[in-house]
Amino acid sequence: xxxxxxxxxxxxxxxxxxxxxxxxxxxxxxxxxxxxxxxxxxxxxxxxxxxxxxxxxxxxxxxxxxxxxxxxxxxxxxxxxxxxxxxxxxxxxxxxxxxxxxxxxxxxxxxxxxxxxxxxxxxxxxxxxxxxxxxxxxxxxxxxxxxxxxxxxxxxxxxxxxxxxxxxxxxxxxxxxxxxxxxxxxxxxxxxxxxxxxxxxxxxxxxxxxxxxxxxxxxxxxxxxxxxxxxxxxxxxxxxxxxxxxxxxxxxxxxxxxxxxxxxxxxxxxxxxxxxxxxxxxxxxxxxxxxxxxxxxxxxxxxxxxxxxxxxxxxxxxxxxxxxxxxxxxxxxxxxxxxxxxxxxxxxxxxxxxxxxxxxxxxxxxxxxxxxxxxxxxxxxxxxxxxxxxxxxxxxxxxxxxxxxxxxxxxxxxxxxxxxxxxxxxxxxxxxxxxxxxxxxxxxxxxxxxxxxxxxxxxxxxxx
Amino acid sequence: xxxxxxxxxxxxxxxxxxxxxxxxxxxxxxxxxxxxxxxxxxxxxxxxxxxxxxxxxxxxxxxxxxxxxxxxxxxxxxxxxxxxxxxxxxxxxxxx
Numbered sequence: 001x002x003x004x005x006x007x008x009x010x011x012x013x014x015x016x017x018x019x020x021x022x023x024x025x026x027x028x029x030x031x032x033x034x035x036x037x038x039x040x041x042x043x044x045x046x047x048x049x050x051x052x053x054x055x056x057x058x059x060x061x062x063x064x065x066x067x068x069x070x071x072x073x074x075x076x077x078x079x080x081x082x083x084x085x086x087x088x089x090x091x092x093x094x095x096x097x098x099x100x101x102x103x104x105x106x107x108x109x110x111x112x113x114x115x116x117x118x119x120x121x122x123x124x125x126x127x128x129x130x131x132x133x134x135x136x137x138x139x140x141x142x143x144x145x146x147x148x149x150x151x152x153x154x155x156x157x158x159x160x161x162x163x164x165x166x167x168x169x170x171x172x173x174x175x176x177x178x179x180x181x182x183x184x185x186x187x188x189x190x191x192x193x194x195x196x197x198x199x200x201x202x203x204x205x206x207x208x209x210x211x212x213x214x215x216x217x218x219x220x221x222x223x224x225x226x227x228x229x230x231x232x233x234x235x236x237x238x239x240x241x242x243x244x245x246x247x248x249x250x251x252x253x254x255x256x257x258x259x260x261x262x263x264x265x266x267x268x269x270x271x272x273x274x275x276x277x278x279x280x281x282x283x284x285x286x287x288x289x290x291x292x293x294x295x296x297x298x299x300x301x302x303x304x305x306x307x308x309x310x311x312x313x314x315x316x317x318x319x320x321x322x323x324x325x326x327x328x329x330x331x332x333x334x335x336x337x338x339x340x341x342x343x344x345x346x347x348x349x350x351x352x353x354x355x356x357x358x359x360x361x362x363x364x365x366x367x368x369x370x371x372x373x374x375x376x377x378x379x380x381x382x383x384x385x386x387x388x389x390x391x392x393x394x395x396x397x398x399x400x401x402x403x404x405x406x407x408x409x410x411x412x413x414x415x416x417x418x419x420x421x422x423x424x425x426x427x428x429x430x431x432x433x434x435x436x437x438x439x440x441x442x443x444x445x446x447x448x449x450x451x452x453x454x455x456x457x458x459x460x461x462x463x464x
Numbered sequence: 465x466x467x468x469x470x471x472x473x474x475x476x477x478x479x480x481x482x483x484x485x486x487x488x489x490x491x492x493x494x495x496x497x498x499x500x501x502x503x504x505x506x507x508x509x510x511x512x513x514x515x516x517x518x519x520x521x522x523x524x525x526x527x528x529x530x531x532x533x534x535x536x537x538x539x540x541x542x543x544x545x546x547x548x549x550x551x552x553x554x555x556x557x558x559x560x
Binding site: 037038039040041042043044215218225227228229231232235236281283366368410411412413415417 | 497499500501503505506507509510511513514515517518523526529530531532534535536
């Protein structure tokens with residue numbers, strides 16, 4: 001069947017076809033459903049918003065990338081040197097760190113006119129946002145773009161942990177032991193059921209239906225924590241029209257796995273990027289591609305993915321979906337959570353796939369640094385240690401973003417906070433491992449306090 | 465009396481913060497920054513808040529849950545102290 005749009009083909013072998021307008025509207029979940037805010041940290045939000053730059057690594061030359069801030073020129077230069085194509089970059093006027101990017105775009109009529117003009121100068125331009133809400137639908141309409149994905153209302157349904165669990169049950173998949181609870185008393189009762197025989201879980205997780213990135217999920221490791229958590233979830237949900245939670249036993253996993261689905265307009269399902277995830281509790285810290293699973297496991301995931309993709313298509317869903325799964329001693333639990341949108345690891349896993357026959361690890365470092373660490377300085381340090389990515393050898397470390405690096409002081413602290421997103425590449429896993437060890441040490445070294453002169457020296461060199 | 469309460473409270477708050485810190489810190493003091501000196505991020509912060517609520521039998525309103533209010537050990541002590549004070553004032557009024 002001929003597809004009207006084939007993202008994977010356009011990103012792999014057919015990189016000169018079509019024009020895609022990319023927008024990385026991380027944090028869009030709040031437009032779909034009522035989400036609890038949890039603990040608010042504008043600095044962290046600012047860093048998360050700048051993770052949009054990861055999207056640049058997927059762009060082709062003829063594409064357009066809308067970013068909230070024009071990237072550091074050293075970063076763009078380095079991406080070119082690594083072999084990436086730099087698209088046309090557009091930035092909304094009066095942009096700031098915290099306003100959702102789609103709102104910034106909708107406020108900027110000139111920018112929309114510009115995109116519309118580009119779109120009308122060609123037969124068709126496609127729009128690939130991170131997530132589709134009413135805002136991206138409006139941008140597509142205003143700019144005459146064909147949006148890739150499903151309507152906002154469908155996305156709201158898919159991005160609901162309660163619906164995810166129900167769908168997995170309906171498909172006959174094995175699900176985590178637990179249930180959906182509609183009251184605090186029911187949550188408490190389920191907690192004790194999961195802790196006692198025959199379940200005997202040491203830990204239990206309580207999840208709000210619409211939290212993202214580990215927010216609004218609580219792992220209870222100690223019974224003494226139960227009542228404080230119940231008090232907190234009760235308090236945070238008081239304003240909500242619907243109070244429901246997923247309560248599940250926490251498994252001793254053999255592996256955390258993520259796989260991606262691409263569901264075409266015609267309902268064909270591609271299952272790709274089956275990766276081993278590295279998590280801290282429920283927070284993503286990196287992934288490994290290709291995975292080292294044997295063929296039987298890969299085949300099982302392919303089958304689960306096809307079945308799930310078909311069911312999602314029947315619900316009206318199209319485009320990319322990322323699925324979190326686990327492998328326990330008893331086998332695979334194919335659906336722990338479905339993200340009916342891209343996730344940041346989608347970008348890096350597609351990227352790893354594009355890079356061809358290499359082994360890759362993505363690693364996140366949340367850094368508190370005594371020194372300001374910009375892209376050029378970090379690359380100079382990597383280069384000095386022989387760790388920087390070498391395009392010809394297809395080996396080394398690529399820092400995927402510049403805007404998230406520790407360049408801003410945290411409130412009244414003298415220290416900088418930021419996130420380093422590293423892609424570590426080699427043809428051998430042993431080399432990947434040793435590169436990671438060297439990077440761990442380097443980041444620790446660059447962040448410590450007695451670097452004054454060294455930073456100044458490199459800083460001067462940069463200024464020259 | 466208020467001074468004694470305050471110094472006891474300080475010690476208890478600092479013990480709880482220390483237990484939630486990601487770093488091994490021997491000497492915790494009021495000026496330490498929760499994020500950059502103690503490594504407590506927004507997810508771990510929720511756990512800290514829950515521990516404080518349990519220990520001091522208070523409730524911290526969701527709108528107060530921001531790093532601006534919780535940026536240093538001193539800020540947290542002040543929030544807990546104010547909460548405890550308003551609770552005891554309310555109790556006194558009830559007793560009258």
